[in-house]
Amino acid sequence: MKLHGPQARVLGRLYQALLQVFGPQHWWPGETAFEVMVGAVLTQNTNWKNVERAIDNLKEHDLLDPHALHRLDEEKLARLVQPSGFYNVKARRLKALIDWLIETADGDLTRLRRRSLKRLRRELLAVPGIGPETADSILLYALEKPAFVVDAYTRRVLLRHGLIDAGATYAETKALFESSLPREVSLLNEYHALLVELGKRHCQPRPRCRDCPARAVLGEPLR
DNA sequence: GACCAGGCACATC
């Protein structure tokens, strides 16, 4: 990876260190692109284990399909995704996303992929319930567009090590990575997944800094 | 029993 500027080189070294320690993460854990899309909504502020239960419910009823979910009542959908929490809002958000998918591409993800990243991002953000992180997750992991995903772990890691300040916006944090890294889907995919792994293992609200691979690159956390 | 998890929209100031 050829990176320009000191900050870019730090992010490059962090990536190499995380990959070395954790290995490839093989994200996103979903069998189809549509499943990834659904998972992106269900995982909003929610533990992935609970999302899996909800997705299993949909699979058991043969409903993990754009047209099938399009036909399903919102109330029934809410009951099925209940284990993922916030089930009423999530059913509403899934419905809105699927409405867009059906209306704009007849439920066909490969048709969506022909559109530009910029256009898709604008369209996704116009869907009620799809914010910047969910949009970028769908772009990167379901539609294979080079969009970096910023999540709570990413911000926490960067904040603790002084690479962003407390007031940094989503867009600023995203730009930090996108301006430094090659715009390759596989790299951005792996990097975000590695940051989540780092977050789960070490960069919790109560830090677990012992054996943290980020320290070798970023130094001691500020707090 | 408190705290946390791969957010977002909306109300209020």
Place this chain on the structure above:
DNA sequence: GATGTGCATGGT
């Protein structure tokens, strides 16, 4: 613009 709150389940 910033800050607060509702949405809810299941694991530690």
